[in-house]
Amino acid sequence: MTAFEPTPRNKVRRLPSRAAYDDKTIYAIIDAAPLCHVGFVSDGQPFVIPTQHARVGSTLYFHGSPGSRLMRAIESGQALCVSFALLDGLVAARSIFHHSVNYRSAVVFGSGRKVEGEEQILAALRAFAEHVLPGRWDEARPPSPAELRATTVAALEIESASAKQRSGPPGDDPADLELPVWSGVIPLRTAAGPLESDSDQPVPPSVQALLKQQSA
């Protein structure tokens, strides 16, 4: 395990007890998040665009259409910030003030580059497919040369990052514990299915595994 050094850019200032800077914690959140939100600056205006990602080591990959604003921003090499968040539960306290949510979040800083070369692009596309549906790459038809040319892949090297998370029960004030108000956590999770098949082929192992995992 290594850690990203807390600097003014990535330091969590509020509730520092919820903060983490080690790559293991941060990468687990990135990998568990199906989507991320990429922030960049254009003419002084911030833009935040939701997109899919994949991580290989300390590199984040993004893909899109050539010429999209997001892909051009990543390829330009400018400073970026990428945000990830997973909502794990609603925390209902006896007081409105102590209502909260259980969550895992990560904020990542770095700058981007265009990924070039057929082999590197293929590796990134495999990472995208495997991120959301492990095993899918080997089940489906691989990209053709024309499809590869129609896809832009960009990468961001993670320079700095932090995680912030909350778990556990509500933090009610001792004076409120006798109030006749229910309190507790309402856990939230992602459930998958029922399938909407577009094919009479058997449901493949990748999809079966996801259904099994997400309905557990």
Add this chain to the structure above:
Amino acid sequence: MTAFEPTPRNKVRRLPSRAAYDDKTIYAIIDAAPLCHVGFVSDGQPFVIPTQHARVGSTLYFHGSPGSRLMRAIESGQALCVSFALLDGLVAARSIFHHSVNYRSAVVFGSGRKVEGEEQILAALRAFAEHVLPGRWDEARPPSPAELRATTVAALEIESASAKQRSGPPGDDPADLELPVWSGVIPLRTAAGPLESDSDQPVPPSVQALLKQQSA
């Protein structure tokens, strides 16, 4: 229904058939999203911070600790961008190239301000509580004067916005339809429970309604 005029700032450039600019579509996505990602610029560096929100009309509300970087950025009146995304399903095509996701997303532009006055702050706090757990406000102990002083509420007036969404089956190439590869949509949804009670009080209507809705 009114619409936000497409301008260079909010115009969806890629796959414009997936774009919408009407407030009804955009507000429904904002209201369905439990979290958002707020982008701002500090010393030329973009920051994107995940947080909770509530919407009242064309106003977005945020809350946090006084002095947090996010709250200070919103209160400063600088240009902001807020991103919302809901993942509705994985779209598994016969080809890797046509793999996609079904989603609803919105990107909002505006500038922020501090919310002042006890009545206005209380109204915003009620909107936060009702956003994630409708009915909860009347079940729990309301904020005390000291708690109100410990909470900062900021608002953003939505000046410009766009939505982008995808739904429906995979868009396989006709030439791929005979491949022996399963294709279809794996719907994803948020499931709630089982409850982790921190109280021997009965489960209140707000929580019962959420469980009923999210397990359906």
